Amino acid sequence: MDVGGSLLAVGLLLGHAGLMAGLAPVLLTRGRWRFRRPGLALGLWHVALHSGLAAAAASLAVAMALAAVLVEQQAPPPPGSLSPVQGMVLAWVAITVAGVAAVVVSTQSHRIACEEARTRRLLGALVAERGIHRTVADSMVITVVESERALACALPGRLPGGSGARHRVVVSSGLARALTPAELRAVMQHELAHLRLHHPVLVRLARLNAACLPLLPGARELHRVTGLLVELIADDAAARRCGSAPLARALTTIGTREGDESMLLRAERLRRSPVPPPRPRRPLLWSPQRATAAGR
Template structure:
């Protein structure tokens, strides 16, 4: 039982300490991939410790049930109650996770349908990914994951940006699809939905979204040029009054980058914008 309690304590310590340790300093902005891995490793460590505590409790209960003697009988009762309680807690959590996951999937499907509901034109196709230009006037771009993946840019964004800037935005959204960033977002959202009111899930959800944007920025900067993406973010920030876009642009401008990859290796989707 001591081991089981220690594992439960480790779970609680992880939930309490992770946000405090991982938000120290500004290293996350410099190394977003490492920071994202650290956040999700802390989450998985907490889950693993909780599952291990349940397994240990059940094993202790089984071992106590096979013992003999009055003392063993008392210990067996305590261990059995603890084991069954642990199983009930895990069962309740599993049911909660399943219900919340279903709601999140439904919400994401609704968001996908809403994005694709407006009149649009398929401008290019690269593998399983389509480049879609929506008729919406508000400047925006988004990645639509799924079996039929898509990068959606609005007509308003197309008018606002130069072809090079729009190409950089497309590479940013393409990074979300290639990196399967929607899975990390869903995991963070699921964690927050199952543990409302706690700081750690809120911080994980907020930080996951921020770090994924920075990771996609870095990918686009290497592929299409940091200056093009920074200028695109500045233009979007001016129109949309988006301070986050301004900060991301300043981050790109404050770093040294190697020249973008050769045009011969450019994305088909980005090339389609330049030929438009």
């Protein structure tokens, strides 16, 4: 093994990892471009974070291989083979690193999965207790629950019973009464976009990165910005289907009722930079008036 070349490779890989960990969060949190192109911003975040992690892992592998060679430099092994000591060093290093990583990732994954399962159980209990209407429309099972709050959320997973729907959306009766049919349709498309674009997976991955790498600024910042960026991406997807104006009005209504300033800012973003008008589509065969009337 070329010692000089190996040291250069380790330095370059560590430099790339440090650049991604230190500089990328600074660059990716500046400027208004990330609000205009949230999908691009989120993609660049993942490229920076995971390429940095890959470079760090590669530098460790090269360094360990170089260390093993230096240990045996007085008695070089036959060409193309490893000595027993080299093999033992590499094996134990690989086992140790893989074992520690597996324990950390599995522990944090289990914790996050338990929290998400608890949230789903609570929401399921709410639907069972307060659900007043359920219908299937546009590949969604839409359930209205009795509540004066203006709330809507999406749950992945196909329901049993042969409904054919792939996703579940829960909406409060207060929201159904507060919005016009066009506005509520835009909210439904926003929630459906989260599921179609696999946003729960991206949010879970960001949480896992932050939990496993709490000292890495990039992992913490990715966790912070993922929640905002997936909302902006879903806003744009819904606006392309239903128009920016109905969604902006819906966000304004929800933000005002719930005291959520972020929704008001998202509505202002859609008003200032509207998404191009949608192409004609088959209408969503559901209306808030029909849903709330059925629950009375």
